[in-house]
Amino acid sequence: MSIPPPPGPYQPQGTQGQYPAPHPQGPYAPPPYGAWGPYPPQAPVNGVAIAALVLGILCFLPAVGLVLGLIALRQIRRKGERGKGMAVAGSVLSSVGLALWVLSLSTGFVSDFWESFKESARESATVSPDKGECFDAPSGSLEGMTYDVDVVPCTGRHDGEVFATVRLPGGSFPGDDHITNVADDKCYALRGDYAMDTWALPDNVDVYYLTPTRQSWGLGDREITCIFGNTDEKGTLTGSLRADATTLDADQLAYLKAARAIDVVLEKEPEEFPEEDLAANRTWAGEVGDVLARQSVTLGEYNWPARAERPLADLVKELDSARGQWAKAAAAGDADTFYVHYDEGYAFYDGQVTITARKALGLDASPPEYATDPGDSDADV
Structure with a gap:
């Protein structure tokens, strides 16, 4: 870096330095009217050099970043533009990135990384607890949308208990109505496999389900979660409702x-x-x-x-x-x-x-109450 000349007479044009030459009336004195024009325009920065540097830093499309860096150097020499340092840096970084990509492809690293990424995405899209687990919903309700649930012990109070899961086939998103119809058919049919002693189910318990959304479907979510919950939106459950081979003699x-x-x-x-x-x-x-x-x-x-x-x-x-x-x-x-x-x-x-x-046999001996036709006045309740 050169140092500006000391204060003194007006310096002739062509003096080399980082800063413009000082005005004879002092460094901050305004120019006389009509005597001072704009500084000569500075050469523009080459846009291709900027692109090469960005691609090199991000290691995104390294081959493209390398080619753009070489093109930028030729353009800078021909047009007198600025940005040589960016073009060189972008070319070097892209060359390193390209070498790493070639090495990773030969060792299968990219494939492993991509599979890990997809698996992580699927896990983040699937927030459902497993069969036999109990949970609390953040909103305290089993209706509407949810993005996460908190698994809690079934022995205490909880919002829901998972009694089955249903795996949907792949392909494009079948629509909310179709998934809801499948959930209705499958979940109600499967409840008896988990809670075999239907007499032991409280009257205020009904079937709910957690289904994939269009967004979670795109991340690999294909699972319907069948749930027991309280028919009172503000109510909860206490204790497990499971009655199958894991709990019965x-x-x-x-x-x-x-x-x-x-x-x-x-x-x-x-x-x-x-x-x-x-x-x-x-x-x-x-x-x-x-x-x-x-x-x-x-x-x-x-x-x-x-x-x-x-x-x-x-x-x-x-x-x-x-x-x-x-x-x-x-x-x-x-x-x-x-x-x-x-x-x-x-x-x-x-x-x-x-x-x-x-x-x-030691089973529940209290017959459940069944819904009857309101018009039937003789029906037992």
Whole structure:
């Protein structure tokens, strides 16, 4: 760096230095009117050199950064522009970046890094707890949008308990309505596999689910999370609702599997009333009779503990009696006849014999309350 000349007479043009020559009236004196013009324009900075430096620093497209640096040097020499240092730095950095990319490709580092990145993105998009875990929602509600949940012990108060997960196929986002329909079908069907003792489910518990959004789908989220939650938006749950092979003994499992098999068929009751579609109802009644026959044999052949032998034998007799009524319903010639045997066939369900059998097995003995037609004033509640 050169040093400005000392104060003195006006210096002739062409003096070399970092700063302009001082004015004869002092360094801060204004020029006489009309005697001072603008400084000669400074050469512009080469734009290609700037681009080369940016690419070199970011190590993004290193081959492009190297080419741009070389082009910038040629342009600077030809046009007299500034930016040689940036062009050189960009070329050097891009050369180093290019060498590193070649080395990483040969060792598989880039592939590993990309897979790790995608996996991290998928994990960040999937905030759902696992099956059997309980959690609190940040908002305290199981409705609306959420981006994270806090897993907490099931023994204490919590907002929800995960009872199943459903994996959706890949491809493009199928739409919110489609995913909701799948969640409705799958989650309600799977609740009995986790909470096999439906009598033990509190009346204020219902099924909720956490589904992928369009944004999380793009990050690899393909999972529907099925959840038990309180029907009161401000309510919570306490204790686990799990009742399956991890929490029940062999005798309890044997009974609940038979009961579940019967429930699955009963839940397939046609939406049309017998007077609207007698044929569909007769077919369904035949299916109920068949499942009662199979489960009657299963329960009758099981080696029950002494305390449960008599109660389970009485239950088998009741199932056989109910099976006869369902067989008559399946053969009914009109809706009125169907209803008579339908009512008789359903009499076994959740009756005193069932309560006694459940007590003997150490299961919940309080029949759940079922929703009934508000117009039916004689219905038990």
